[in-house]
Amino acid sequence: MVEIDLDKYRNLERRVGEDWINIHPIQRGGILPSESRKALLEFANGYSTCDYCLEGRVDLVKKPPILDFAEDVAKFLNMDEARFTPGARGAQRTVFEALTEPGDTVVLDSLAHYTSYLAAEANDLNVKEVPHSGYPEFKIRLDEYADKIEEAKSETGELPALILLTHVDYRYGNLTDSKKVSKIAEEYGVPFVLNAAYTSGVMPVDGKELGVDFLIGSGHKSWAASGPVGILATTYEHADETFRTSMIQGSWSGRSFTKKEVYNYGCPPVFGPPIATLMASFPHVVERVERWDEEVEKVRWLVKELEKIEDFHQLGERPRRHTLFSLETPSFHKVSKKRKRRGFFLHEELKERKISGVHPGMTKQIKLNTYGLTKEEIEEVANAFHDIARKYDVKVEE
Numbered sequence: 001m002v003e004i005d006l007d008k009y010r011n012l013e014r015r016v017g018e019d020w021i022n023i024h025p026i027q028r029g030g031i032l033p034s035e036s037r038k039a040l041l042e043f044a045n046g047y048s049t050c051d052y053c054l055e056g057r058v059d060l061v062k063k064p065p066i067l068d069f070a071e072d073v074a075k076f077l078n079m080d081e082a083r084f085t086p087g088a089r090g091a092q093r094t095v096f097e098a099l100t101e102p103g104d105t106v107v108l109d110s111l112a113h114y115t116s117y118l119a120a121e122a123n124d125l126n127v128k129e130v131p132h133s134g135y136p137e138f139k140i141r142l143d144e145y146a147d148k149i150e151e152a153k154s155e156t157g158e159l160p161a162l163i164l165l166t167h168v169d170y171r172y173g174n175l176t177d178s179k180k181v182s183k184i185a186e187e188y189g190v191p192f193v194l195n196a197a198y199t200s201g202v203m204p205v206d207g208k209e210l211g212v213d214f215l216i217g218s219g220h221k222s223w224a225a226s227g228p229v230g231i232l233a234t235t236y237e238h239a240d241e242t243f244r245t246s247m248i249q250g251s252w253s254g255r256s257f258t259k260k261e262v263y264n265y266g267c268p269p270v271f272g273p274p275i276a277t278l279m280a281s282f283p284h285v286v287e288r289v290e291r292w293d294e295e296v297e298k299v300r301w302l303v304k305e306l307e308k309i310e311d312f313h314q315l316g317e318r319p320r321r322h323t324l325f326s327l328e329t330p331s332f333h334k335v336s337k338k339r340k341r342r343g344f345f346l347h348e349e350l351k352e353r354k355i356s357g358v359h360p361g362m363t364k365q366i367k368l369n370t371y372g373l374t375k376e377e378i379e380e381v382a383n384a385f386h387d388i389a390r391k392y393d394v395k396v397e398e
């Protein structure tokens, strides 16, 4: 047998307990309800959703009802067709690959996720960024989508192949007004992609209302799924091109694969737990988006409490319209400089209070997400921060 230390792979345990309060920015929307944990075990094996695959594609499987599910997801998002993808990143790759030729230009907001930039790079595209307003609100200057489209046109003689807007960005949690951008896209006749990785599945998102051609979601980020799984929804107008089926033929064998969708890996690799948990969580997700207002109320309360700490300032738009937010925390940074463990003191103090998710070593700026926490849990978080502040002689307003 090959010599590898295998013991470290046995009895894997997560360091963060299930009973902890988790404020990790990327994790709140991906927590499974109990019914999905059951589905997770039921479909734990690799290709377990493929027992009755008659068409050679996971999105066409009827038992379990994945075919219905794709239709229902499209309906939920008010789009015409939906597919499952390897994450929101896979959905972006699919759209970029389907809609562009090497050398084309795409326009992105300057707070787009790295996966948007990489989707462009992988397809040999030029990127034009729409700037943001800078400190402290970091709002994307949406009107400038038109300027960037004009710029691309005058430089290359062609319109951009597509424009992409991040609905809520991963850094400041700012909610952008996609209607503004969809109007610009429509005026120029450029396809409009909305990256809703942080919104669809946690808050109401209506594709037609927002005027988007492509709507992208993330199962493990915002649809209470194990993942990796993403959602790509589009309109009838773009469905044929985006979900084009294979035309290749083997030069010797004559083999062909006419059911397989070229830009979505033939059959997207989301069999088993990713799709099973996404599906099992769907009733929970459809219900929970209706309670978004309560989530916003809770995060606003926490921001107010945290800003009682000396020199704590929330970054990004005010007031909050999303549960993910960043804070600058220079008073804690000062404390960290005097500590042996430096920036890790905050992480460790929180850990002692069974609160996880603040990036280890970070004290200048922190980022957290309150989505789905109860009011009591959020109060515990506020109290923990207040206690830690007092412990290190940082003032807390009464």
Ligand SMILES: *Cc1c(COP(=O)(O)O)cnc(C)c1O
Residues within 6 Å of the ligand: 086, 087, 088, 089, 090, 112, 113, 115, 166, 168, 169, 170, 195, 197, 198, 217, 218, 219, 220, 221, 229, 230
């Ligand atoms: C997290 C995130 C992604 C990546 O999502 P995956 O589903 O993990 O691929 C893409 N875009 C945005 C805006 C994100 O916040």
